[in-house]
Amino acid sequence: MTSTTGNTPAAPATAAETPAVAAAREDLAALRRQQAFAAADEAALDGLIAVRPPERRPRPDPVWDDAPVLVHEVVGERYRRLVLATDTIATTALAGQFLMITVPPAEGERILLPRPMAIHRRHPEQGTVEVIYGVAGRGTTALADVAVGESLLVTGPLGRGFEFPDAAEPDAALPTAAHPRPARTALMIGRGVGVCAIMGSVEDAARLGIAATVVLSGRSRANLIGPADCAELGARVIPVTDDDGSSALPALGGRLRGLFGSAPPDVILVCGAGVLARLAAELGAEWGVPVQVSLEAHMACGLGYCHGCAAPVATDPAVEGPLVCVDGPVFDAVLPGG
Amino acid sequence: MTSTTGNTPAAPATAAETPAVAAAREDLAALRRQQAFAAADEAALDGLIAVRPPERRPRPDPVWDDAPVLVHEVVGERYRRLVLATDTIATTALAGQFLMITVPPAEGERILLPRPMAIHRRHPEQGTVEVIYGVAGRGTTALADVAVGESLLVTGPLGRGFEFPDAAEPDAALPTAAHPRPARTALMIGRGVGVCAIMGSVEDAARLGIAATVVLSGRSRANLIGPADCAELGARVIPVTDDDGSSALPALGGRLRGLFGSAPPDVILVCGAGVLARLAAELGAEWGVPVQVSLEAHMACGLGYCHGCAAPVATDPAVEGPLVCVDGPVFDAVLPGG
Amino acid sequence: MTIAPPRPTTDARRAFFDARPADSAAVDLSVRIGSLTLANPVMPASGCFGPSLGRLIPVAELGAVVTKTVFGTPRGGNAAHRLTEIRAGMVNSVGIPSRGAAGYLASQHPLYLALGVPVIVSVGGHRPGEYAPVVQGLRGAGDAYELNVSCPNLDRHGTDIGSDPDAIGTVVRLVRQETDKPLIVKLPVLVSSIADCAQAAEAAGADAVCVANSIPALPLTADTRSPVLGNVIGGLSGPNIRPIVLRLVWLAARAVDIPVIACGGIETADDALDYFSVGARAVQVGTASFGRPFAMVDITRALQERCLAAGAADIGELIELWRA
Amino acid sequence: MTIAPPRPTTDARRAFFDARPADSAAVDLSVRIGSLTLANPVMPASGCFGPSLGRLIPVAELGAVVTKTVFGTPRGGNAAHRLTEIRAGMVNSVGIPSRGAAGYLASQHPLYLALGVPVIVSVGGHRPGEYAPVVQGLRGAGDAYELNVSCPNLDRHGTDIGSDPDAIGTVVRLVRQETDKPLIVKLPVLVSSIADCAQAAEAAGADAVCVANSIPALPLTADTRSPVLGNVIGGLSGPNIRPIVLRLVWLAARAVDIPVIACGGIETADDALDYFSVGARAVQVGTASFGRPFAMVDITRALQERCLAAGAADIGELIELWRA
Numbered sequence A, B: 001m002t003s004t005t006g007n008t009p010a011a012p013a014t015a016a017e018t019p020a021v022a023a024a025r026e027d028l029a030a031l032r033r034q035q036a037f038a039a040a041d042e043a044a045l046d047g048l049i050a051v052r053p054p055e056r057r058p059r060p061d062p063v064w065d066d067a068p069v070l071v072h073e074v075v076g077e078r079y080r081r082l083v084l085a086t087d088t089i090a091t092t093a094l095a096g097q098f099l100m101i102t103v104p105p106a107e108g109e110r111i112l113l114p115r116p117m118a119i120h121r122r123h124p125e126q127g128t129v130e131v132i133y134g135v136a137g138r139g140t141t142a143l144a145d146v147a148v149g150e151s152l153l154v155t156g157p158l159g160r161g162f163e164f165p166d167a168a169e170p171d172a173a174l175p176t177a178a179h180p181r182p183a184r185t186a187l188m189i190g191r192g193v194g195v196c197a198i199m200g201s202v203e204d205a206a207r208l209g210i211a212a213t214v215v216l217s218g219r220s221r222a223n224l225i226g227p228a229d230c231a232e233l234g235a236r237v238i239p240v241t242d243d244d245g246s247s248a249l250p251a252l253g254g255r256l257r258g259l260f261g262s263a264p265p266d267v268i269l270v271c272g273a274g275v276l277a278r279l280a281a282e283l284g285a286e287w288g289v290p291v292q293v294s295l296e297a298h299m300a301c302g303l304g305y306c307h308g309c310a311a312p313v314a315t316d317p318a319v320e321g322p323l324v325c326v327d328g329p330v331f332d333a334v335l336p337g338g
Numbered sequence C, D: 001m002t003i004a005p006p007r008p009t010t011d012a013r014r015a016f017f018d019a020r021p022a023d024s025a026a027v028d029l030s031v032r033i034g035s036l037t038l039a040n041p042v043m044p045a046s047g048c049f050g051p052s053l054g055r056l057i058p059v060a061e062l063g064a065v066v067t068k069t070v071f072g073t074p075r076g077g078n079a080a081h082r083l084t085e086i087r088a089g090m091v092n093s094v095g096i097p098s099r100g101a102a103g104y105l106a107s108q109h110p111l112y113l114a115l116g117v118p119v120i121v122s123v124g125g126h127r128p129g130e131y132a133p134v135v136q137g138l139r140g141a142g143d144a145y146e147l148n149v150s151c152p153n154l155d156r157h158g159t160d161i162g163s164d165p166d167a168i169g170t171v172v173r174l175v176r177q178e179t180d181k182p183l184i185v186k187l188p189v190l191v192s193s194i195a196d197c198a199q200a201a202e203a204a205g206a207d208a209v210c211v212a213n214s215i216p217a218l219p220l221t222a223d224t225r226s227p228v229l230g231n232v233i234g235g236l237s238g239p240n241i242r243p244i245v246l247r248l249v250w251l252a253a254r255a256v257d258i259p260v261i262a263c264g265g266i267e268t269a270d271d272a273l274d275y276f277s278v279g280a281r282a283v284q285v286g287t288a289s290f291g292r293p294f295a296m297v298d299i300t301r302a303l304q305e306r307c308l309a310a311g312a313a314d315i316g317e318l319i320e321l322w323r324a
């Protein structure tokens, strides 16, 4: 394959351009924007991710369950909400943990790998959990076909979630670098379905009396996940969206600096975009507060044995790096050299 | 794998037999019956099949078409009827020709090969054809999901159909072995969906003033295909079913010998079971009348180029035998040595 | 009996013929296979085409046609069933019935010639020495030869000729002595090193390699777990083999300078572009034609339209555009 | 902060553990691999199991467990993405991260031992001579060794060791000098002759062959047609490879007297029985465990129930019954 164009962009439109040609040009432009976005998001995580220090309390044992689907409804324009009856998981899951959801076979469509999904809400009294997901590809398309009343095979709770500094032992010790002071205020930043990963911490904050400020980011107001949950949980919400420009990084960074500059939160939790993780890490460095970020990776087992979910952490090539499913999905986000 | 049972049948039931064991035994017995039936049906065709002499008139050119589904309904307990709008095919198809129906992709189920289906009825005035099919495996299961208003990709008309002796040139010549006398009466025998292959000839008989007697065979009255079509076309119907024993070969043979012994039909057309083809060939030999049988084979192209549909005709191993899709599906059925 | 006067009828096939796009001077889809230039890089896979398809699709819009494999002497085919479809794909064990070179020349070649595009004759053998006599027997008929070496080598207890680089070299060298026409070697999937096989073909004088044939498989019935196919083993084809063959094409294209023709599970222009993006220079369509006889022509037309729309002069440029 | 008193909770996993069927003296599912007798013929495929699964399924009901492949020295894994799912199946290129024999002994083996079933340690290398030192380094740990020869042979420009019968023989002979324990050779799919490979393993002293590893494939993204996997190439696994591997198992079982362990796309007892019916003596389950962690135990239980229900004393008899 030889080419004479090399890296030059598509030729500019001419007067004689047909609608098909115009459409193809727009497709190409959209592809370029998407490529640029993905590249920026990946680059933003570069050098930022570190494995969190060992947990002080053991994680709950994961189980698998046949979880009846109690609710399966469209949320906003782009998402779907599942309420699953799964008693043990609802009772034991920690904030920021996730499930592996096996997509049932239907009409010959066979989905082999379970899909990782954050536990958006836990309702231990009812023995239910909520999951909110976007239809992305084959697996989530097939998942969207599951009817209320059917059961989903789920495995969980999995992974290491978000942890408030010393929340587990609120009156343990005086704050040090390794043991920062117990959180009294927290800033959570979620974008898109990434909001789901942080909602468990909003629940915890409500339970623990931590004042939570939650940035909910999305394409438009109609597509924000979590406003109702935050209202129910008594968290302050800062909605930011692409359509009015409020989600843009400089705008959001300025706003947060304005809000918290004089009284920084005790911890920042973030999920949903690499660039937001970097912003959070920058704010954390400025304010001297820890930042935790929840990451995604392609997964097969969710249990640490398939070695499929390498975290974006540079390590000695002879040593395996951390795994998102067991060492994460929540990691520390620390500015390189910071 | 060693075995101590060899060819002995499953051990007889004991008093301590659990329901699961009893069910498994019944499954095994059903499998054996089915195996025996399939073996008998295949053996019945042994040496029976011969390629018909060359056609006197060219076949219609096949086309492919996007045929809107006008009707798609359940027929009896086991079958489904499709009415397809496909003008050229409806206008040109000859009796006993077939279609290749491409099963559209749905929900990720991808059916690669089109499925051969007889043209049950032609309605050239409306530009429609009817197909009746049974749900057998993956392809027909997916086909059953197609909704009225969708279109099916069909290719046809294909293959060589049934021909009444000299019907094409009714006043051509005096009857000889090669040119039997023009048909005035015809016996058609169809079983299950095999009825569909012969219904075009029932249509032709009505048009040509040939007196048609049609044996419709099936498991039960509710499962017979064709009684209404035959009534519309003015054909005499002999319904025979498994549940009252009337479809059993000796019973049916006796009945037909009784009906036709003194005045045999001019031709016998048969489709739907190897053992019925052999019965027809026996009757044909007794009565000195030609017998034509329509066969099935796994097919990919339907056009004679994939060589996938070998007909059950023994030939020199260095020479390719006839193909069901172009040399058939209708063949002569002649008793070996007869 | 009255014969109704024919009335004009309509069907989608007719509309498809009529929709032939104008050739655009702005797009060059042509591809060279040795001394032969094809107007575009789309052709059928051997065994998945016959002249009778000319009644259903505008074959003249293809880059070439490829015949079913021709053997030296007549052969019958395998016992029924010769093909089936399972979830993994289509499986066939037709057994390559053949009328031999003489039979092909007499009854088939005139029909292929009438199609008006280059004819690539597929040639088979069961020993490395059997290919050259077939080509000789074809007496110059055909514009190029595709050497189907995915055949058990009876000289080596049935291992495929095409899995043995030495045997591939022997086949090509012997055939080269019979003809100056372009030679394409069609390789099997189950080989230890596709690079070695492709290089053996190139070194012996082949003008292209075709990667690949179907993948040997054993389909069983669900009830008694007996083989579905009369021949027990058949070749798996269709979209599920595509990721396997994509890797082979990628490796072969890195190993040789001659063009690689991709074959395996291509159904759409997107599938073809997948192969082009890993280095293929032409594509063959097999199984897809059974369900959608117009699939090949669709691909040819779509390749032209995509290049036009993107302002690319050829497929190479189109691929560069995504990667920019 | 008040901590709610734990209340009893329920889940399907618990019910599954409780449903353990009674062993029946009437059915013998045991299978011998050299000197080792497994209680039943069902085990995980290497890389698709870890001790952490013991929390989710009653591992004691399996015939054995198989470790992820252990290399001699520590290795990291491949760049992300390391796995994906496409229509054809799962594709992984984990890159076999390994802590080396010493690391395995220290951190992994105790967890495997605690599972209470025979432990088959999978061993890898990138040169035929690299396997024996790993086995030596394992210092007798493990009940048997599975030699994963589906690794590029760095001595022969990257062709898989397992595609070369001579290299297979070398690996087995060298390892045999280190251990008397049963040796299983796990063969790749892309080989010129699976029979030659299996016979090479048998002749060199292997006690079983495992057929087969995943099939190398190249998944591309839909938009820019770039490789999905960090390593470009990955191994295709899952149900669509079953018909391909069934043929290989059939050929291998006819070629050797040692047991053939089937591996490829097994999800259910029916799939396992397909393999048994073409000559396999044991089965490994890989991809299926990700979606249904209990798949292996389900298969073990179903095999026992089917034999019981059909009045068959073992799987061989069960198969004979259908064919009767």
Ligand SMILES: Cc1cc2nc3c(=O)[nH]c(=O)nc-3n(C[C@H](O)[C@H](O)[C@H](O)COP(=O)(O)OP(=O)(O)OC[C@H]3O[C@@H](n4cnc5c(N)ncnc54)[C@H](O)[C@@H]3O)c2cc1C
Pocket (backbone or CB within 6 Å): A098, A113, A114, A115, A116, A117, A118, A119, A131, A132, A133, A134, A135, A136, A137, A138, A139, A140, A141, A193, A194, A196, A197, A295, A296, A297, A298, A299, A329, D083, D084, D085, D086
């Ligand atoms: C810990 C964790 C929590 C998650 N929580 C949520 C959530 O709450 N809501 C939600 O909508 N999504 C969530 N995701 C992402 C979700 O798993 C993917 O959107 C989903 O797997 C896409 O599957 P697909 O078959 O539709 O897409 P395809 O692109 O067809 O998937 C192909 C393969 O890639 C994998 N894959 C593709 N995209 C992703 C991704 N972003 N993350 C992980 N694997 C991916 C799939 O699992 C599959 O194996 C989470 C991911 C992780 C790792």
Ligand SMILES: Cc1cc2nc3c(=O)[nH]c(=O)nc-3n(C[C@H](O)[C@H](O)[C@H](O)COP(=O)(O)OP(=O)(O)OC[C@H]3O[C@@H](n4cnc5c(N)ncnc54)[C@H](O)[C@@H]3O)c2cc1C
Pocket (backbone or CB within 6 Å): B098, B113, B114, B115, B116, B117, B118, B119, B131, B132, B133, B134, B135, B136, B137, B138, B139, B140, B141, B193, B194, B196, B197, B295, B296, B297, B298, B299, B329, C083, C084, C085, C086
């Ligand atoms: C000329 C002809 C006319 C036919 N007419 C009718 C009809 O009018 N009504 C009807 O119900 N059936 C008819 N059949 C049979 C029908 O084609 C099969 O039932 C159908 O192909 C089964 O497909 P499946 O995917 O449901 O079954 P599967 O068993 O899943 O099919 C697997 C493969 O085997 C092939 N196959 C399986 N059974 C048959 C069979 N009996 N004949 C041909 N191929 C088979 C399929 O096409 C497919 O390639 C006809 C067959 C032929 C050859």
Ligand SMILES: Cc1cc2nc3c(=O)[nH]c(=O)nc-3n(C[C@H](O)[C@H](O)[C@H](O)COP(=O)(O)O)c2cc1C
Pocket (backbone or CB within 6 Å): B300, B306, B308, C045, C046, C047, C048, C068, C069, C083, C090, C092, C094, C096, C122, C148, C186, C212, C213, C214, C235, C236, C237, C238, C239, C241, C263, C264, C265, C266, C284, C285, C286, C287, C288
């Ligand atoms: C019915 C059938 C017959 C085939 N006959 C031949 C043949 O004669 N010679 C040959 O080289 N390949 C033959 N093939 C293989 C195809 O040419 C092609 O390599 C294979 O089917 C993979 O391509 P696909 O997935 O597009 O079908 C045949 C394939 C099928 C399905």
Ligand SMILES: Cc1cc2nc3c(=O)[nH]c(=O)nc-3n(C[C@H](O)[C@H](O)[C@H](O)COP(=O)(O)O)c2cc1C
Pocket (backbone or CB within 6 Å): A300, A306, A308, D045, D046, D047, D048, D068, D069, D083, D090, D092, D094, D096, D122, D148, D186, D212, D213, D214, D235, D236, D237, D238, D239, D241, D263, D264, D265, D266, D284, D285, D286, D287, D288
């Ligand atoms: C995530 C993953 C990791 C694997 N790792 C190994 C490995 O370390 N060693 C090995 O011999 N095979 C490995 N395999 C191959 C499997 O053992 C098995 O041979 C293959 O997946 C086919 O079986 P399946 O279709 O049941 O998955 C791995 C497969 C997967 C999916």
Ligand code: FES
Pocket (backbone or CB within 6 Å): A298, A299, A300, A301, A302, A303, A304, A305, A306, A307, A308, A309, A323, A324, A325, A326
């Ligand atoms: S998903 Fe398997 S190790 Fe993380």
Ligand code: FES
Pocket (backbone or CB within 6 Å): B298, B299, B300, B301, B302, B303, B304, B305, B306, B307, B308, B309, B323, B324, B325, B326
């Ligand atoms: S179906 Fe292709 S030759 Fe008959």
